[in-house]
Amino acid sequence: MINGGHVILYSRDAEADRTFFRDVLGYPHVDAGGGWLIFKAPPGELAVHPTDGTPAQEFYLMCDDLAATMAELGERGVEFTGPATDQGWGLLTGIRLPGGGQLGLYEPRHPIAHALPH
Incomplete structure (x- = not known):
């Protein structure tokens, strides 16, 4: 029935973000x-979180080792939103996109679902 998902990132400079x-x-x-x-x-994977505010969507990239990933991406010129912070459920930072947006980047400390069989 459903065979995939399609995430859309809206950007002020889509060409720069595609690059x-x-x-x-x-x-x-x-x-x-x-x-x-x-x-x-x-x-x-998909998580549904409660909110008292306006419903919204967010997109996070996941990695096994946040410090190593930040070091490698930093060598490629990636700008981060700040240092890694420990959120309890994982280590978190963000990546600044050239078009003005940002993506979350984290090392989960919770069980992950994306490796489960269909």
């Missing part, structure tokens, strides 16, 4: 036409 995902993060991609790149995302 970032292609050249800096090295994500495999297809060209849907006219340079409109669609990237293969790493395995993912």
Whole structure:
């Protein structure tokens, strides 16, 4: 029935962010036409959190070793939103995108779901 998910990141400079995902993060991609790149995302999982405010969506990249990942990405010129912080459920920072947005980046300390069988 459902065979995948499609995440959309809205950007003030989509071309710069596409270049970032292609050249800096090295994500495999297809060209849907006219340079409109669609990237293969790493395995993912979905969590539903309660809120008293306006419902929203967020996108986080996950890694096994946040310090090592930050060091490697830093060598590629990636700018972070701040130092890693311990949130209890994991170590967290953020990546600044060239188009003005940001993505969360964290090392989970909770059980992960993306390796579960279908």
